[in-house]
Amino acid sequence: MSDTQLRKVALVGNPNAGKSALFNALTGARQKIANYPGVTVERKAGRMALPGGGAVELVDLPGSYSLDPSSPDEEVTRQVVQGEFPGEDAPDALVVVVDAANLEQHLVFAQELVALGRPTVVALNMIDLAERDGLMIDAGALSDALGVPVVPTVAVRRRGLDELTKAIEGAGSQDFGQRHAVAELTMTERRLAARNIAKGAIISESGEHRLHASLDKVLLHPWLGPVILFGLLFVVFQAVFAWADPFIGLIEGAIEGVSAGVEASLAEGFVREFLVQGVLAGVGSVVVFLPQIIILFAFILAMEQSGYMARAAFLMDRMMASVGLSGRSFIPLLSSFACAIPGIMATRSIADPKDRLTTILIAPLMTCSARLPVYAIIIAAFIPNTMVAPFVGLQGLVLFGLYVFGIIGAMIVALVLRRTVTKGAASGFIMELPRYQLPPIRDLLIGLWQRAWVFLRRAGTIIFAATIALWVLLSFPEAEPGESQLDASIAGQVADGMHVVLAPIGFNREISLAIIPAMAAREVAVSALATTYAVEAEDEEAEAEGLTERLQAGWSLPTALAFLAWFVFAPQCISTIAVARRETNGWKWPIVMVVYLFALAYVAAGATYWGATALGL
Numbered sequence: 001m002s003d004t005q006l007r008k009v010a011l012v013g014n015p016n017a018g019k020s021a022l023f024n025a026l027t028g029a030r031q032k033i034a035n036y037p038g039v040t041v042e043r044k045a046g047r048m049a050l051p052g053g054g055a056v057e058l059v060d061l062p063g064s065y066s067l068d069p070s071s072p073d074e075e076v077t078r079q080v081v082q083g084e085f086p087g088e089d090a091p092d093a094l095v096v097v098v099d100a101a102n103l104e105q106h107l108v109f110a111q112e113l114v115a116l117g118r119p120t121v122v123a124l125n126m127i128d129l130a131e132r133d134g135l136m137i138d139a140g141a142l143s144d145a146l147g148v149p150v151v152p153t154v155a156v157r158r159r160g161l162d163e164l165t166k167a168i169e170g171a172g173s174q175d176f177g178q179r180h181a182v183a184e185l186t187m188t189e190r191r192l193a194a195r196n197i198a199k200g201a202i203i204s205e206s207g208e209h210r211l212h213a214s215l216d217k218v219l220l221h222p223w224l225g226p227v228i229l230f231g232l233l234f235v236v237f238q239a240v241f242a243w244a245d246p247f248i249g250l251i252e253g254a255i256e257g258v259s260a261g262v263e264a265s266l267a268e269g270f271v272r273e274f275l276v277q278g279v280l281a282g283v284g285s286v287v288v289f290l291p292q293i294i295i296l297f298a299f300i301l302a303m304e305q306s307g308y309m310a311r312a313a314f315l316m317d318r319m320m321a322s323v324g325l326s327g328r329s330f331i332p333l334l335s336s337f338a339c340a341i342p343g344i345m346a347t348r349s350i351a352d353p354k355d356r357l358t359t360i361l362i363a364p365l366m367t368c369s370a371r372l373p374v375y376a377i378i379i380a381a382f383i384p385n386t387m388v389a390p391f392v393g394l395q396g397l398v399l400f401g402l403y404v405f406g407i408i409g410a411m412i413v414a415l416v417l418r419r420t421v422t423k424g425a426a427s428g429f430i431m432e433l434p435r436y437q438l439p440p441i442r443d444l445l446i447g448l449w450q451r452a453w454v455f456l457r458r459a460g461t462i463i464f465a466a467t468i469a470l471w472v473l474l475s476f477p478e479a480e481p482g483e484s485q486l487d488a489s490i491a492g493q494v495a496d497g498m499h500v501v502l503a504p505i506g507f508n509r510e511i512s513l514a515i516i517p518a519m520a521a522r523e524v525a526v527s528a529l530a531t532t533y534a535v536e537a538e539d540e541e542a543e544a545e546g547l548t549e550r551l552q553a554g555w556s557l558p559t560a561l562a563f564l565a566w567f568v569f570a571p572q573c574i575s576t577i578a579v580a581r582r583e584t585n586g587w588k589w590p591i592v593m594v595v596y597l598f599a600l601a602y603v604a605a606g607a608t609y610w611g612a613t614a615l616g617l
């Protein structure tokens, strides 16, 4: 009993209890939250103000079921709680977050944490959902049973936060005498105790939640479920093309306007060329895809928040098992559709090391959002905008096909890996299904804003830098009169060298050149092509042409298709390679990854080119 000053407070509890939502509400941070277990895989810290005027460091942790870790992310939680995390003291107090609607399950771990004998406060979160389900909980009774303060909260509506911070502030002077000794209990005894405590605290409970049960009957139906999932994804890709057009037109118009303004107001010379060819043509060609990125993420975020995504993982489990993976890999692979980097990091929630390694190695085959601009520009230029059936556009269908192509590739690779380098039995899959909810609009908008910002920041930094570097290499040395600038430039020489290797798979000189800076980020393939063609343009008229027209004029259909096939497989992303190195602790696996992916890309592009040529396309 002392009134020690708190310095650090950690949020701990089962997965999907709402720890990150509380963390965001208490610190103003924007940690990712989503309606499935295993979202947070790292410790994250932020500053939380206390009502008395002081402040503490609040730490958000990965969800865990106990202090006996079964996966790398749970190990982080255990280390932080026990004070064994490198370079960090144990937290001065714990905020144990429990889901009121799943009280019994969450109390198992909560008891273990309370028994550590640290200053502790229980946040009885999601009481809104408990109430909706007809569950009334007596926080006082729960507090008596556990011997620590219990504060009802609704993290996403900021309810109960004042009471919670007050309780945290007072936690330093808690009386530990009231706590019950549960430290020595076995798991079974702890479960029994959890059931009794929950029973004692639940005042009333209405019948089962019928609506949700019947939703699950349909959505998890053995064959109806996959059909619905497939249909939903199909709609997503149609929407990416069908809805984005007017917005893309707006952005294109704006860029053209600025471009014309620059041409009119600046004298001819390097500054003007730099702005027009490098910045506006190059980086601008990527930025126009912002609407498609936003549409794609609106669907992904809504599926995550509603609770449907976890059902999709459940549905996929059987299919994943047939290639030797567990449904656990589904969420990391799904995250990889945004970007392989968080996807590879999310594999920390996979307990089995071989499962985890296999998932890391195939994550780059999931179509990340950086490929979207590359696919979209080629599809817009070469695939006719026709309807193959009512509401089924050909362009959306091809995009869907490219995603499926990547998934099938990943499944085959997983199958091969699981028979060879990562041989072993697939582990079982247990995942509690989160409840359904209407996605909170605020969270959805914040999520979209974050994605848009990530995309624009990439355009302003890495894509910008790579494009400008290329523009410089394209612009020097200057061509003699009559010679083409591309031929004369340093970049042109490099392109000629690359072209020797890439001509057999149908790539032209511009592609051979574009894929080098695209190692920095895949979108650079688009900006690099735009800049190359802008530099190459010999007269005013050619300069005014957009990238789409230049591609149509300069590329054959087999070449365009080979380019698409290349991007399905090629590991054109240095950051992914770096994160694979970090997560596998060495260079061996990233090298394996890069080599097999480039080999696949080369073969796939070649086969596509020669196949299409043979078909007379």
Ligand SMILES: Nc1nc2c(ncn2[C@@H]2O[C@H](COP(=O)(O)OP(=O)(O)OP(=O)(O)O)[C@@H](O)[C@H]2O)c(=O)[nH]1
Binding pocket: 014, 015, 016, 017, 018, 019, 020, 021, 022, 032, 033, 034, 035, 036, 037, 038, 039, 040, 041, 061, 062, 063, 064, 125, 126, 127, 128, 129, 153, 154, 155, 156, 157, 305, 437, 440, 443
């Ligand atoms: N209705 C309601 N939803 C909540 C509440 N708190 C969190 N959520 C939702 O619950 C889901 C899980 O929240 P997270 O904060 O990601 O959970 P977490 O405990 O950090 O999960 P992990 O990182 O996987 O351990 C999200 O969809 C949140 O929007 C709440 O009090 N009420």
Ligand SMILES: [Mg+2]
Binding pocket: 019, 020, 021, 032, 033, 039, 040, 061, 062, 063
């Ligand atoms: Mg979290």
